[in-house]
Amino acid sequence: MNFDELFGHFGQHTVDGLSKGAIYALIALGYTLVYGVLRLINFAHSEVFVVGTFAVLGAWTAFGLQDNPGAGQAILFLLIGLVAAAVASGGTALALERIAYKPLRKRNAPPLVFLITAIGLSLVLVEILGLLLPRLVGGVFPTLFGRERQIVGMPTLIEQKALITIGDTAITNVQAIVFVSALLMMAALDWFINRTRYGRGVRAVAQNPETAALMGVNQDRVIMLIFVLGGVMAGAAALLWSVRFGFTQSSLGFVLGLKAFTAAVLGGIGNLRGALLGGLFLGLVEVYAATLYTSAWEDVVAFVVLIVVLMFRPTGLLGESLGRARA
């Protein structure tokens, strides 16, 4: 138990934790949206995120990104990456819904069947990214897929520099960008769900699908919309991940998805603001735990926190419900 280190550099660890948690929160939104409307854990959502990271890498390679470009170019590449990741992730999420979930829903399949299908889809996506694509096109695009199941590095878009220093605590420019953009994306989503006509449809279906249908809400379209929205958020998370960590791997999604789901449950699944809170909370817990013990134990601590929260507060910190987000 290394309390000296934790309290000696408490501010620094908090900043690290928040910037880590922001990415969890963005991925968690995808779980929360789908769960809020369909009561379904989209297990394959983590792979939607991984597809996004590969799309970012692909777009950057295609447009010829070199290490450490100037500020103007960096912003351009951020936008290119965002568009590529959002299209790829949103498209993947939509394809999953059309191909797998919709036929099951028509048949009123029990929840377990949905979950197992999602696990199967997740396996297929991981293998396509990790095995099939490298074999098929790895020779043509070696920087994109490399060898099988290998970690693929990305060019550095923004060099890490301390932006603000308060006492011992240094906030790097990358951390600030990750945190602020994640907050912006979430604020935009929150506005969309709570203030727009489409958002009202989503909330109506979440509250009561039959009544919503009677009031003229097109359920099918709402369901497609939430999958796309969740996918776009995962795409944004993929971009931020690429900026912050600069690598990707086909098997990246498993642990990250589990963490993001934990974050969604922590905050109250189905609750958008809960996902933010849960993500930041989980990020902090992990960084503190890694400081107190070693980083080898952070995953264990994250799962133990999940189990404990579910035991004492099964509806999460803020309570679950997308329908009642703003009645």
Place this chain on the structure above:
Amino acid sequence: MMDKVRATEARRRAALNGIADRWAALPPWQRLIGVAAFIAFLYYLPLLGIPGLTWLRTDSIDGGNSWAGVLFTCAIYVLVAIGLNVVVGLAGLLDLGYIGFFAIGAYSVALFGSTNSPVVKWMQRTFDLEPTWAVAWAICIPLAIALSLTSGVILGWPTLRLRGDYLAIVTLGFGEIIRIVARNLTGVTNGAAGISAIPGPEGAPSADNKIFGLQDLKPWYWLAITVVLLMVFAVRRLENSRVGRSWLAIREDEDAAAVMGVNGFKFKLWAFAIGAALGGLSGFLFASRNAFIDPSQFNATLSILFVAMVVVGGSGNMVGVAFGAVLLAYLPERFRFVSDYRWVAFGFAMVVVMVLRPQGLIPSRRRARELQDRAKEAKVSV
């Protein structure tokens, strides 16, 4: 195109049911002979030399693995599938962390039975024992079962009150926790270096062992298949008991079951504990035969493979899950060229089976009817 698929499907189902009906209609002594012949065939399998069937052997191809060794793996997977079937198929609880119990079973024989384990070394120092001393293999069996059963209860007690889909994620986390703990607690488990010299029925592995040696794997298979048959018998009895009926009732409708006086939590915990014990037993056998384990053998993908065996085979039906287990363990060994693509094939198979045939390849009839009923109740609007 879909209609065509459905029509073929209906014909196939009718044919399958025909076989099952005919089997059920046979007089008991004929069924007994049939079962006895099948069991005899199972014991004969490692010697398989019937002309025309030898191509089944995995050593009939270049670089194929020992046939008895593959059979042993199949038997272990069948045992896993039977245990997981109690949890997933009968009680309807999705357990994605079954590998955790498998690992606990494996580590109990490794930690207490191997002279190389830090736990045994500590015991030797504390109690002044000889350096060759370790807990006997036969004592490790109840130990493995007890430890995995206890861990099942400890995990199930807080989590079984949760909704089904939360349970899936929590168990997935549990499986990961076990693996990470085994990797990190170097002082107890040797960490990533693993533990070697895990004993078998004749003690620590050595060239002097007469029956359970390193070269000839047939006795290992016969041991495993004996355990499998015993457990099939035990679980079959359980299925047709009050406990088994309660599980089915909970799976079909927990609220209705509660109204009828079935204590949902109690029976779910039973299912979880029994499933965990069977998982521990199979992990125990796996570790004894392998003689060496390390944490990387117990990763989450294997856990998902276990679920795939049960689901693709036909959850709820023991014949189905055993078939699924043999299929998923055997095919990559015999058809080496597909073994690279096996994960993508499993994933694809899971999706296709769930979308076209959610009851599995050889389903439990009750389960198939349940799913048909649900489909009829489906809302038209969505």
